[in-house]
Amino acid sequence: MVRFTESTITFPYTRSLGPVVGAFMTALTEKRILGIRNGEQVICPPMEWDPSTGAELPRDLVEVGPAGTVDSWTWVPEPTEQHPLDRPFAFAFVRLDGASTPLLHAVDASSPDAMSDGMRVAPRWKGQRIGHLTDIACFVPGEEPQVDGDDLGPAAEPVQMMDYLARITYRNPVPPSSDLVVDASRQHRLVGFRCPGCGKTYVGGRGVCPIDSVEFGEEHLVELPHTGTITNHVVITPVQYPGQTETEPFARVFVLLDGSDAVLGYQPVIELPVEDVAVGVRVSAVWASPGEESDEGGGMGGAFGSLIGWMPNGEPPVDDPDLVNRIF
């Protein structure tokens, strides 16, 4: 039975809208909806280019709507938090009066029975508009535009940028070897996997030998020593970004375990100031205090399970000119 872990990543991206979509968004803050002329047609929402040929369009923006006709629709019985409305609603293609193409938006209708092709709808504007398609909260049946709450008026400046908070939640399978490595680390044991093909020893729960594609299991487990030598290293000055956990320069080191061909990549160091990190420094494994353990499997390097990093063990440094080349 494969175990899965769930992760969510989010990032506040920005979008430059360009001259045409920027003008469209600016107009939305003024409760106006713009289309762009393309020959006999009016495209709404407007585009910078002819969607069928890619030819540049003259910047001939025209106001459409505000009411329009539903071309087609589908009912959303169970909205999620990413939907525009928190109650059942319809997604509809709304062809605004004067437009040749439909705009996709939500229609707030009481039930699917209230929806039909050809029905007339009008926008319900948000009171506070920022230059985003959701400045139209939704469309409502009828001809008359509405405003939610107090109308706070248009944007003070032309809208050129849009915030876009992206979020994705995904599930990753955990290879059985990762669980074996993490479980052993709970007992302060460092284990690796010896590939029966190439004979190399791998540390961390990456699951397979990258040379022979052998899938690792219990039968490949080998006990590894808790001491080793730093072969190479890097000190990172952290750049701040959403999700960043570091504020001060931090080191990551490569550790070649004693009597083994296994190198642990990108390991944290403990009680070793960044200025003292060097090739040849002798180190020992450091295990987590209760509550500090992680579920990380170390498949892509880094600390894993109850192994939180490496600290100098006081032994004299190793002077081996080839050590620095042992990165992998």
Next chain:
Amino acid sequence: MIPAAVVGVGQTHHKTRRRDVSFGGLVREAVFRALDDAQMTMADIDAVVLGKAPDLFEGVMKPELYLSDALGAVGKPMFRVHTAGSVGGTTGIVAASHVQGGKHKTVLAVAFEKQSEGNAQFALGSGKGASLGAGGSFAPFIRSYIHRSGAPEHIGWKVAVKDRQNALKNPYAHLKIEDISIEKVKSSPMMWEPIRFLESCPSSDGACAVVITDEEGARGRTPAWILGASSRSEPPAFPGRDPVRPLACLTCATDVYQQAGITRPREQIDMAELYVPFSWHEPMWLEAHFLAEEGDGWKLTDAGDTEIGGSMPINCSGGVLSSNPIGASGLLRFAEAALQVRGAAGEHQVDGCRTALGMAYGANSQYFSMWVVADSLQPFG
């Protein structure tokens, strides 16, 4: 194989931020420049190949769908290429292969990045904390190169100065550091020892496009014939892996030279655009592309051989060190090689350049893409 040639090259002015244009507007700047250069219109294009860095960089999933109408690809085959930082190069190779295989006559390759709308450290760290970033990943490799070659530390500074001076000759380059000097580079902050700030690439918004066509399409135009095109990959980590001389790099270079009929790369290649995001990659890649003997790459840099006018000019455009719209960076290398053999590189033109190498690499130095272009199909007689 059907001979294929680059007949049009276009790129944007690369900048920290291009807030004035949408994604579509950005790629179209490069595309129309490439079409103008080729004396073609979108109607002449039979298929479009799009490359950019992984989606996490800007948070646009499937940009190939989102941009298909902006690229005039409606009703035409549209392809997306994914090979991390090498993607721009691979995009050129995929586009070329459609022509070489006879599937399409004229293919547009487009690559872009708008780094300002996301965050590279976030994306490279897969959205987790403590991201190493590219410099953090490559610094240990560079330490290993310096150790085994015995190169003095000023080599990295020299590359940084040379590429920034070349950028001053390239109207499209992002960084224009008029007073760049060894002193300035060596006193810039240490970012990822041994890499200093001015030895590192910038974050750029930009795009690049090339038009590739067959012999008939090339008639009456200025072709850069694609004599060889190759890509190789290897796993990110395995025991014995040598990131200073990655096997994927050595085999890719060997393959592309063999296709091109190159037996003495150092003599037969007139210039190379190598993917050098950190200054030390120049000597390292000179060696891993057989443009210098193992251990001697830094000596070429030190002697000035890699300058415009030197015996082995490298990154005459200013390189990745001067402009880095990641997804486009590889295609910019390939495009500069094409410009050089077409004699169209302006102030950064290498006199008499007939054969050039374009190269890109990506991820943890594990994807490699290369092409060799020349001003004729038989440049070596």
